[in-house]
Amino acid sequence: MATNGTLPHGTEAALVVWVNSFPLTNHVNSLSEMNDGQALWEMLREIHAEAFTGELPSKKQSAYARQQNLQHVYRKIASHLDEHDATFTIFTDDELRDMAVDESSTSIAKFLQLVLQVVITPPNEAIFQKLRILPDPTPQVILRLWQETMDQAEDEEVDENSDMGSGRRSSNSGSNLSSARVIDRELRLEQHLAELKSQLDRCEAEVKDLKEAKEQTDDAYNRLSESYDAIRKENTEIDKQLKKFTATHNEREQRSVKELETKISQQEEVIGRQETQINESRSKEAEMQRKIKKLDAADDRLQNLQDDFDVQKVELEHQTRKANAGEKYKQKVQASQNLEKERDSLRKELNEARSRLEEAGDLRRGNVKLQQENREISQTLSRSERDNTELRETKQAYLGEINRLHHDSKSLRDALAQSQDRITDLEERFGGPERHSSVDHTLDSELAEALNHEQQMQVASTVLLWTRVLMSSRKIRITELEKLVRQLKSDASDRDTKLAMLQGQLDSAREDSADQYKQGFEVRQEMSVLQSSLTEVRQGHSIEGTETFKRMREQIKAQQKQCAHLEEKLSAAQKVLEAAESDRELMDKPKLQVIEEVRMQNSLAMTQLQSEHDALRNRHNRLHDMFVDLTEERNAAWHDSHEAVMAKAESDMKADADSQTLQESTDLLRQAGTLGSIDESKGIKIYASKIEESRERLAKAQKHIEKQDALVKDLEARLEQTNASAQNNVEDANKLPATKVSHRVFITSFSIFSPLLVGGISHFTDHSTPSQNVPTSAERSYTQNLEREIKLIASAYHDLAGRLQMNNVILQRRTEAPKSWLGRQRKAMEGVGGLVR
Known part of the structure; x- marks a missing residue:
């Protein structure tokens, strides 16, 4: 080591490498960074953990704190070396203060020699093993420093031994000491004492200043510690709130997802139950239609028998010609009106x-x-x-x-x-x-x-x-x-x-x-x-066998397939686009922001799912209400039609009773003609009473038929309204956005309601407009029934009128229409022919 106060660069670099080989919290780049004592203390704890326990007295970065740390480290090293009877270099407080203030690498290297003595006494094999692994020339420099510390320790021991020997020799030969040497020694002691007193005064003044500085720093430290504690408390509270919020938010999301899944499963179960109910209602309706057809067939057979019995009295064919002429005239007038309209349009275009x-x-x-x-x-x-x-x-x-x-x-x-x-x-x-x-x-x-x-x-x-x-x-x-x-x-x-x-x-x-x-x-x-x-x-074939129904079904299937294919493509493209956009947006962003955006996206997705679920539920409720209304109206119409059929049967029975009364009256007339003039007055009275009873019955039947006509008109109006509302609902359903579930619900509802609507139209409405040129089989049967009806009415009326006029009974004029009889017979003919006018 250099004696001029400077340290060679190679020695400092080797010492830095050796210091960094220890597990330090902060690695050092030069020896001057070790003047706070933290690195030295960590090295000593790594060398002898049992001897060097505890922490440094201060963690501040002031000069006084660094001095306190170095004094603490020096005291620990000195006590350790004294325990092992080792000699070491003595550092005064001034030297330690200068080391803490000046940041001198030479003083730090000198202090590291004490650390090397700690490694030597007692020897630590682990440190030696680590030293062998270090790169060259670090081991050589450390060994050289160890050698220098060993040499200094031996020199100090030799000096102490020589001082002890000279003391013995001086005690043995005390007379050899001179008084001048004693005086000189006292003077030096006094001078040294004066220097010590001056240093003590200076130290006391510095201690006072340091105490004041310590109080100020303690106050500042207390304030900072209080603010730090408050900030830590706020931070802990915020962390707790964030954890609670995340936990509650995740629980809510999971709960809402589970609720949606349960609701969707419930809706599917409800839809399945409704489909089963609809199938049952359709089967019941088919059974009721079969029963109605059986009743109509029985009524047709009865009416045909009655017609075959009354055909023999047909005499008024010219009225049928007039009726046909009137219908032809109406057709011609309608055709002329259509031609006039076309002519006017062509004239406009020509102009x-x-x-x-x-x-x-x-x-x-x-x-x-x-x-x-x-x-x-x-x-x-x-x-x-x-x-x-x-x-x-x-x-x-x-x-x-x-x-x-x-x-x-x-x-x-x-x-x-x-x-x-x-x-x-x-x-x-x-x-x-x-x-x-x-x-x-x-x-x-x-x-x-x-x-x-x-x-x-x-x-x-x-x-x-x-x-x-x-x-x-x-x-x-x-x-x-x-x-x-x-x-x-x-x-x-x-x-x-x-x-x-x-x-x-x-x-x-x-x-x-x-x-x-x-x-x-x-x-x-x-x-x-x-x-x-x-x-x-109308002829009795099934609706599903018609060409229009087949075309509609094929169109619906094709549109359904196309819509499903397009929906799948759209959903896949939307998913890919959303994933790409979310990935692109989440790039180069902090984690907390990414988490918040993911949470926002999840919440938006949940709200969107909730809105779609609400829309599907409202649509399902509307379709269910529409189906319930249609079924109720269908049942009411069937009930009213059944009542009309029963009323027709009752009117037919009354007509049979009237015919029986007429037959009895004709028999009485014949008997009166055969008996002679004696019983003529009595027979006339009986005949008049019978005629009055028949008139009362005819008036009651006329009122009943008028009521039934009003009921039938009301039914026709109600059915037209239901058909219009059903068509509007179907159009509204077509306008709605088609998702997979909604499209399935619409198809099922259409398949349920279409036979009901077609059945209602075929049984109860008067919507058909036959072509003007070619008469259909239904029209021919209707005209035949009218001809038969007119013949029957005319023959019966003239027969009865002739017989009654012969007996001076006042009747209606020939030009007046017999409304009650005509209405009843026309009602019967409509039931027989199966034609809805």
């Missing part, structure tokens, strides 16, 4: 087409006028171009002439200058009047020619100026004509576009008419298919 054609003709005439004007303008343009070319040619000729004149004038001026020069030369040489006059004459002529050339140049310039003015005016006129031509061309193009637009509108109108005709043809085909299916249903 529109004529107006469009007139507009097109006007546009064509305007186009012709514009073309003529364009031709005239083109002719004027050609004339102006010719004039322009002529002017350009004249201008070029004038320019050539002007250039020529300029050239001549230049040549004349040059000749004049040469002649003047020559004249001056001649005058200088010879000088003479004769020659001078001739020269003047030639000069005057040349000057005159020059003036003539200048006049010609002026004339040419004026001509050129006028030509330029004419050319500018021509150019202005040409530009105006070009603008007019452009305007006329734009007007012609606008009219052409209008004509093309009108032509396109006409073509679109023709296409629309063709599309309407195609649509009408398709509608007629569909109406024919529906009419055929309706006739099949």
